[in-house]
Amino acid sequence: MRATVLVRPKGGILDPQGEAVERSLRQLGFPVGDARIGRVIDLEVDAATAEDAHAQVEKMCERLLANPLIESYEIEVGDEGGPA
């Protein structure tokens, strides 16, 4: 089962990468604001059901993939999506 985890810096957390990218985009003429940079983790999970896969990935997020002090995460599960 494919799973994708989206990890984002929480609101209010300083994100210097996002700020640097936002400045560059503005220099290129794109009128953007509030750029934030997170990360995407694609996984193959050994699970019979989407619920089981989701529960497993939730545990992975809590233990390793995200730090709850500064990051929030979203989990997407399904046979579709992820890298081809």
Add this chain to the structure above:
Amino acid sequence: MTEPRPRVGVLVFPGSNDDHDAAWALTALGADPQLVWHAETELLRVEAVVLPGGFSYGDYLRAGAIARFAPAMDAVAEFAREGGPVLGICNGFQILCEAGLLPGILRPNASLSFVCRDVPLVVERDDTLFTARCQRGQELVIPVKHGDGCYQAPAELPAEQVVLRYASGENPNGSEGDIAAVINADGNVLGLMPHPEHAVDTLLGSGDGALILASLVDAARERSYVRA
């Protein structure tokens, strides 16, 4: 009679690069350092532990996030639970935060630049195992060298857990409240971004780091007396 040399464990992770510097400094300051490979499951008769600087596991995911699951870290957590002194320097500080042994987390520097220079620090507490040889308000000059040193404190961090701050206007990384060193509530686990092991010999610049490491060696020696 010469004072006994207390055994101090220095952890070695894949990517540690200040382990031998820490061991050299501890030897110079009267300790008997023991390098402990990360895959070890026991700390053998050590009176203190140092988690050295470096880039364990390439800082992948988040600095310290993977090293915290090394088998030796279970032994360090147990050692800390029993009151053993644990000092985390730079990457060691990052690992202690990720392991939950210290509050907060270290984020990429606000400048996004790696910083490597001497930094003046102010001692906020001189009543800890790690700063007993310092004086409150004293200025120490100790080098930093890191890319991820911007300390993010949890909302409820008590001020008394801040042991060192960067001197006013000298914050090298955007750290909240100029925080350079944090101690746990029980007072036996300390993390700091500056490298005291690189400041123990005035021939190479500042000798102020010796005050921190010698305080730790004193605490380790006290424990060896209690054990004996």
